[in-house]
Structures are given as structure tokens and as C-alpha cells.
Amino acid sequence: MDAIRNGQIWLSLRKVMKVSEPYAELLERMFAEIEAHVPGLDTYKHNFGILISSPKAQVFYHSDIPGQSLWQIRGQKRVYLYPTGAPFLPQEGLEAIVLNEADEQDLPYHSSYDDKATVIVQPGEMLHWPLNAPHRVVNLDTLNISITTEHFTTEIRNTYVVNYANGILRRRFGMENLSCSTSGPAFLGKMALAAAYKYSGIQKQKRFDRKIDFAIDP
Ligand SMILES: [Fe+2]
Structure with a gap:
């Protein structure tokens, strides 16, 4: 924790639900509550990650394949969310990610894209965005603890x-x-x-x- 607090590191604890029963139960409860509020929503292949990251650390421009949500526990971060479609998400770029021929971060990025939405997340808030929407994240000057959840639907x-x-x-x-x-x-x-x-x-x-x-x- 000291190294994260004072350095430039992301610690990414992946698939937490596989090693912790309480987190596995929490994950299922989270999606059960969401589904109870969204008629017709049926999710599966849930995934739970915990990110502990340094002040000012960042995640570069990328796009994710599953449905994604970010739950902020501690600290603040600025999340830049971009529209889907060209030039933000070229069809061929998305296909390369899906085919595993490219890293999620191989998408072309230009700083002019930043004219589009940016949002700061505070502890207690969660963000969800359109499928595959490119995004990047910059921590403010605070240690950050966040949860990421992933899910699939038939769609x-x-x-x-x-x-x-x-x-x-x-x-x-x-x-x-x-x-x-x-x-x-x-x-x-x-x-x-x-x-x-x-x-x-x-x-x-x-x-x-x-x-x-x-x-x-x-
Ligand atoms: Fe992401």
C-alpha cells in the first residue's frame, strides 16, 4: 500500500470472486439488484476486479469487450468517455481487439477527442457506459480504490x-x-x-x- 500511495502503480486484483466467497456473493447481489430495476435484463459471466492505484496514475485510451461498470470506493478519478463509432472506435480496430490480434490499447487516440465528455467520479458513485465505448482514466492526486465489474448479455x-x-x-x-x-x-x-x-x-x-x-x- 505504501508503494502504491507513493509511487506510480496500478495493482489489479482480477477475478476476485474466484478466490473469495463473500465477494462472489456480493457480485451476484449487485447484478440481482440491477436486474430487478431493469426489466428484461439478463446478465451472466459476471467478473469482479479490484483496482488499487497511485495518485495521478492513468489508464490509456482503450475499449473493452464485455459490459463494464466502474464503482468508486476511495479517492477520485477523471474518466474520459468517448462516443462509439469512427473515428473514436474504428470498426477494424474493434475487430482486431475481439480477434485478440491487438491489445485493447492499440486504438488510435488523438487529444482532440477530449472535447467530448469527461466526468469525475467520487467515492460512492458508479459509472456504466455504452458497450465498447472507448475510455481512459486519470487519477486525481489521491490514492484510488475502485471496483470493476464485467458482464455479458445475449446482446x-x-x-x-x-x-x-x-x-x-x-x-x-x-x-x-x-x-x-x-x-x-x-x-x-x-x-x-x-x-x-x-x-x-x-x-x-x-x-x-x-x-x-x-x-x-x-
Ligand atoms: Fe476499461
Whole structure:
């Protein structure tokens, strides 16, 4: 905690619900309460992370695949949330993330984008945003403790499938003007295509490798 308070570090505790029963119960309670207030909402594949980060630390411009929420526990941060769609989120950039060919942070960013929304989150507040909306986060001059939750719905899963299949059709078959529709016969075909590539492991060969270019001094 001292190192975080006085340094430039993000400590990211991932999949907390897998190692802690109380947190697993809390996570399920959070989504049960949200679903009770949103008719028709049915979420699954819940994920719970705890972020403990230094004053002024930042997370660069990126886009996430699952549904995301940020729950602020301590400290303050400025969250920049950008619109979906070009130039903020180019379709090909999203497909590269979904296909695991790129890091979430490989999206092109320009400081002029910042003219769009920015918001400061305080302890006790939570933020939720449109699916895949690019964002970046800058801590104010305080130690920050936040929770991130992730979830899927059938709609989010279908959007993932379409982006995955479109990415393959664009890269391997040179197709353009691809529909993003998540229903109808074309969608079912894309679902089959995505499944074939995913489970055959063909796409895995193109996988982006996360390189660890540092060593922690214990
Ligand atoms: Fe994110």
C-alpha cells in the first residue's frame, strides 16, 4: 500500500470472486439488484476486479469487450468517455481487439477527442457506459480504490460474435461493407463461422502476445 500511495502503480486484483466467497456473493447481489430495476435484463459471466492505484496514475485510451461498470470506493478519478463509432472506435480496430490480434490499447487516440465528455467520479458513485465505448482514466492526486465489474448479455455476446466474424471476413476474405446486425440468416452464418474459427484454433495462431517487459523487485 505504501508503494502504491507513493509511487506510480496500478495493482489489479482480477477475478476476485474466484478466490473469495463473500465477494462472489456480493457480485451476484449487485447484478440481482440491477436486474430487478431493469426489466428484461439478463446478465451472466459476471467478473469482479479490484483496482488499487497511485495518485495521478492513468489508464490509456482503450475499449473493452464485455459490459463494464466502474464503482468508486476511495479517492477520485477523471474518466474520459468517448462516443462509439469512427473515428473514436474504428470498426477494424474493434475487430482486431475481439480477434485478440491487438491489445485493447492499440486504438488510435488523438487529444482532440477530449472535447467530448469527461466526468469525475467520487467515492460512492458508479459509472456504466455504452458497450465498447472507448475510455481512459486519470487519477486525481489521491490514492484510488475502485471496483470493476464485467458482464455479458445475449446482446453483448451476439455483438462479439458479429465483430469476430466480420473481422475474419474482412481479413481473410477481403470483404467490406459488413453488416453489424445481430439477427437474421446472415447472423446465423456468422455465428457458425466464428465458432469454426474459434474452436479450430486457426485464429489463435494470429494471437497477440502480451509481453512482460519488466521485473518486479520483491
Ligand atoms: Fe476499461
